[in-house]
Amino acid sequence: MPLYALTLEYHGGPFVGWQRQANGLSVQQVLEEAAAKLNDGIPPASIAAGRTDAGVHAEGQVAQIELVRKIAPDRLREALDFHTRPYPIVIRRAALAPPGWNARFSAIRRGYRYRMLNRRARPALDDGLVWHVKAPLDAGAMHAAAQGLLGRHDFSAFRAAACQAKSALRTLDRLDVARLGEELVVTAEARSFLHHQIRNLVGTLLEVGQGRRGVEWPRRVLEGRDRAQAGMTAPPEGLCFTFVRYAEEPDWA
Template sequence: MTRFALTLEYDGAPFAGLQRQANAPSVQEAVEDAVFAVTGQHATLHAAGRTDAGVHALAMRAHVDVETAIAPFRMMEALNAHLRPRPVAVTACAAVGDQWHARFSCTGRAYEYRILNRRAPPTLDAGRVWGIGRPLDADAMDRAAQALVGKHDFTTFRSVQCQAASPVKTLDRITVHRAGERVLVETAARSFLHHQVRSMVGCLALVGMGRWEESRVADALAARDRQQLGLNAPPHGLYFVHAAYPPEDRF
C-alpha cells in the first residue's frame, strides 16, 4: 500500500464542496474518480479541511491509500489527465509513511478572503472575489478583528449546521489589509468552526463600511449568540491557502 500525499488546487464554483455529496459534484468525487481511473482502486480521499460549496483552494492537502507501483510524479500527471477539464488539479504528489494523515496530522489551517472594493462589479475575478462597492476602511477592519484572536466561544460565528463538539476555538491570527482595489483578510487557527471565516469576514465588512462600530465585533463575540451575526460573507471570496504539519511529518 502506498499513501500518496496530494496538494490540490481548485475553483470551488462548479462543486457542492470538497466533501462527497449524494446528488451533487464534489472535489472528493472528482479526485476519487481520477484515482480509480488511474489505479482501478476505490480509495477514499482524506483532506486537511472541508470547504463549502463555492469555496476555493490554492493548496488543500489530502491523501489516498492505493496498491500501486506508480511513482508519485506519474501519479500526479495521470490524475491531472483524468481530472481535466474540471477545475481541480494536483499540484504536488509525494509518497509518505502511513503515520502521516492529511487531516489528523494537520496542526494548522490558513484561509484568505478576497474582497474587490470598487464601484464596478468584478469581471475577470467574477466568482473569485466578493465585490463590495462601498469604500471599506481596511485599517478599522484590522483593528476590530484583533478582538477575535485567542481562545473564545465562537458561537456567534458558527453555522447552525456546525457539527463540532465545542464552539470553543483558538484563533491564532487574523489580519486585514488593502492591496489596491482589493481588501484581503488572512486568518489561521488549528481548526475553524463551520462558516467561521465567512461569519468573521461578514462582520468585519460591516465595520469597514461604517455600519458597525469597531467594538461591536467584540460585543458580538461576547454575546455567544448566532442572532448577533451581522452578515455571512459569500463563499466565492474564500480560499483555503495552507495546511501546516509538524516538522517530523514534513516531506
C-alpha cells in the same frame, strides 16, 4: 497499502464543495474517480484537511488517498492531473505520506484568504474569485476589530447552525485585513476552524468596515456567543483555502 498526500488547487465554482453529495459533483468525487484509473478501477476513499463548502476555492488543500500499489509520487501527480481534466482541479504536489500521518487530523495550522473587490464596478477579470462590495470599506478599522478576536475563545457566535464540531472552542492565530488597491484581503490562520467561521467573521467585520458598527463590536459579538448577533455569512466565492501545515511534512515531490 501505500498512503499518498496530495496538494490540490481547485476553483470551487462548479462543485457542491469538497465532500461527496447526492445532489451534485464534488471535488472528492472527481479526485477519487481520477485515482480509480490508477487503482484497478476502484475509487480510493480520500480524506481532506478541510471540507470546503460549495463555491469555496483552494490553492493549498491537502488530501490523502490510499492506493492498492506503489507509484512514484511524481508520476502519481502527473497522472492525477491528467485524469482530473477537464475539471478545474489540479494536483500541485504529491508525496508518500509519513507513517501515521493523516491529512485531516495531523494538520497543525490551516490558512485561508478572503478577497473582497471594493469598488463600484462589478468584477470582470476576477469574477467568481472575489466578493463584490460596492460601498467603501475602512480596512484599518476592520483590521483593528479583527485583532480583538485573536486567541482561544468559544466562537459559537461565528459558527454555522449545521456545524458538527463538538466544541466551539478554537484558537484564532491570525486575522489580518489589508487593502491592496481596490481589493481587501483577509488572511486567517488557526489550527482548525468551525463551519462557516471565516465567512461569518468576514460578514461581521464588514459592518465595521462600512462604519455601521464600532471597532469593539465584533469582540462583544464573540463574547455574546449568539450567532444571531453576528453579521451575515459572506459569500463563498471570495474564500480560498491557501495552505495546511503539518508537524511532520510529507516529502513533497
